[in-house]
Amino acid sequence: MSVDLLLGLQWGDEGKGKIVDVLTEHYDIIARFQGGPNAGHTLEFEGIKHVLHTIPSGIFHPNAINLIGNGVVIDPIIFKKELENLAPYNIDFYTKLLISKKAHLILPTHRLLDAASEASKGKAKIGSTLKGIGPTYMDKTGRNGLRVGDVLTKSWIDRYQILTQKHLKMLNFHNVELEYDLSELESQFFESIETLKKCQIIDSENYLHQAQDAGKKILAEGAQGSLLDIDFGTYPYVTSSSTTAAGACIGLGVAPNKIKEVFGIFKAYTTRVGSGPFPTELFDEIGKRIGKNGHEYGATTGRARRCGWIDLIALKYSIRVNGVTQLMMMKGDVLSGIETIKVCNQYKTKKGIYNYFPFDINDESVSPQYIELPGWEEDLTKINSVDKLPKNFINYIHFLERELMTPIKIVSVGPDRKQTILR
Numbered sequence: 323m324s325v326d327l328l329l330g331l332q333w334g335d336e337g338k339g340k341i342v343d344v345l346t347e348h349y350d351i352i353a354r355f356q357g358g359p360n361a362g363h364t365l366e367f368e369g370i371k372h373v374l375h376t377i378p379s380g381i382f383h384p385n386a387i388n389l390i391g392n393g394v395v396i397d398p399i400i401f402k403k404e405l406e407n408l409a410p411y412n413i414d415f416y417t418k419l420l421i422s423k424k425a426h427l428i429l430p431t432h433r434l435l436d437a438a439s440e441a442s443k444g445k446a447k448i449g450s451t452l453k454g455i456g457p458t459y460m461d462k463t464g465r466n467g468l469r470v471g472d473v474l475t476k477s478w479i480d481r482y483q484i485l486t487q488k489h490l491k492m493l494n495f496h497n498v499e500l501e502y503d504l505s506e507l508e509s510q511f512f513e514s515i516e517t518l519k520k521c522q523i524i525d526s527e528n529y530l531h532q533a534q535d536a537g538k539k540i541l542a543e544g545a546q547g548s549l550l551d552i553d554f555g556t557y558p559y560v561t562s563s564s565t566t567a568a569g570a571c572i573g574l575g576v577a578p579n580k581i582k583e584v585f586g587i588f589k590a591y592t593t594r595v596g597s598g599p600f601p602t603e604l605f606d607e608i609g610k611r612i613g614k615n616g617h618e619y620g621a622t623t624g625r626a627r628r629c630g631w632i633d634l635i636a637l638k639y640s641i642r643v644n645g646v647t648q649l650m651m652m653k654g655d656v657l658s659g660i661e662t663i664k665v666c667n668q669y670k671t672k673k674g675i676y677n678y679f680p681f682d683i684n685d686e687s688v689s690p691q692y693i694e695l696p697g698w699e700e701d702l703t704k705i706n707s708v709d710k711l712p713k714n715f716i717n718y719i720h721f722l723e724r725e726l727m728t729p730i731k732i733v734s735v736g737p738d739r740k741q742t743i744l745r
């Protein structure tokens with residue numbers, strides 16, 4: 323049986339949480355494959371908004387299993403809080419939520435190192451969510467990390483102490499003032515490890531192989547976005563995991579030839595939170611209007627998201643890198659009332675014109691070239707079928723489909739589950 327994959331094509335926050343929730347009724351298992359609590363996945367139904375950081379977005383569906391894969395990094399403190407926030411919904415976490423033994427743990431000192439590293443970078447800071455993501459993946463690839471399965475072993479505390487001592491020495495090296503109370507952080511940490519231990523901690527790749535043999539339908543849920551990928555993103559302004567399609571194979575133990583549909587999600591415009599290049603960023607009234615109407619504030623950090631026009635160079639690149647088979651366009655409703663919509667189809671730089679996403683993306687001379695399309699006045703948020711969508715909005719969709727050479731199968735016109743139009 324095949325595995326489908328859903329991932330963001332921009333700089334994150336495309337609406338992955340909402341669409342995974344919408345699609346979960348068609349799947350038996352929802353599996354997160356990378357990232358950690360830097361993610362904030364929002365879903366909304368029955369008038370209530372939920373933000374998930376570590377737990378997959380299928381958790382509200384009674385029949386789906388939700389799996390946190392080996393490629394994810396888990397902060398037990400944040401994970402425990404997430405479970406507590408979900409307590410009113412009577413979810414049976416013991417049967418519905420599975421955690422990979424191979425997922426790496428974010429220690430309190432990883433968070434401190436993240437803060438120190440960012441502080442020491444000054445103006446060149448990444449704009450990290452400061453959740454300890456970079457230092458944890460560094461320990462993973464440096465072969466020093468601690469994994470969820472380790473907490474079930476006797477030597478766990480010794481290994482924890484050795485790694486923490488090393489981190490404290492590294493903190494000194496950064497030469498920045500940080501205020502922290504390690505004993506308080508550690509007491510929270512060890513308390514939440516006990517919560518983690520109550521969950522089903524398993525050999526997740528083996529579980530997924532058996533599920534595939536049994537014909538179960540699996541949806542892999544990505545975090546962040548393709549332009550934040552450690553290899554293909556706007557390095558060094560990226561996250562520390564493989565957010566692209568190949569990351570699902572690595573982060574779950576699913577073979578590439580088992581992946582069938584690759585759902586690529588994008589916003590009808592572009593946003594970015596944190597530092598780094600963003601050629602189509604708007605600094606004018608339209609940018610502010612998009613931010614306000616789209617409530618563009620980070621679901622994890624509350625920071626204002628930078629807003630700009632849609633960027634076809636970036637989207638084409640992400641579609642190619644991921645092998646996207648179907649697109650999903652989110653937040654078209656936010657553009658209602660804007661007279662002219664701009665679409666970037668080239669980058670001009672000192673070195674010439676680029677029709678592809680270049681290494682030189684961080685070059686300050688990158689200037690976007692635009693095509694203009696007529697906007698639409700109508701409010702889209704109450705529309706529930708394709709034939710009721712305004713003509714200029716349909717034109718925008720058709721234009722993007724032609725340019726991107728990929729069908730847009732879902733159009734989202736509001737944050738609620740129900741504000742989703744299938745095409």
Ligand code: GDP
Nearest residue numbers: 335336337338339362363364653734735736737
């Ligand atoms: P994710 O990280 O990809 O899951 O996305 P986030 O949850 O961080 O950000 C997406 C935001 O847009 C959330 O606040 C969603 O509730 C909201 N949202 C999702 N789809 C739509 C849409 O079609 N229209 C509007 N107006 N909001 C949406």
Ligand code: IMO
Nearest residue numbers: 334335360361362449450451545546561595596
């Ligand atoms: P979801 O899954 C948007 C950004 C941060 C920063 C950079 C590195 O909700 O789409 P990190 O904490 O990983 O060291 O930060 O990546 N970033 C995200 N931006 N959505 C996310 O996740 C993000 N996760 C990290 O703002 O620029």
Ligand code: MG
Nearest residue numbers: 335362363621
């Ligand atoms: Mg988000």
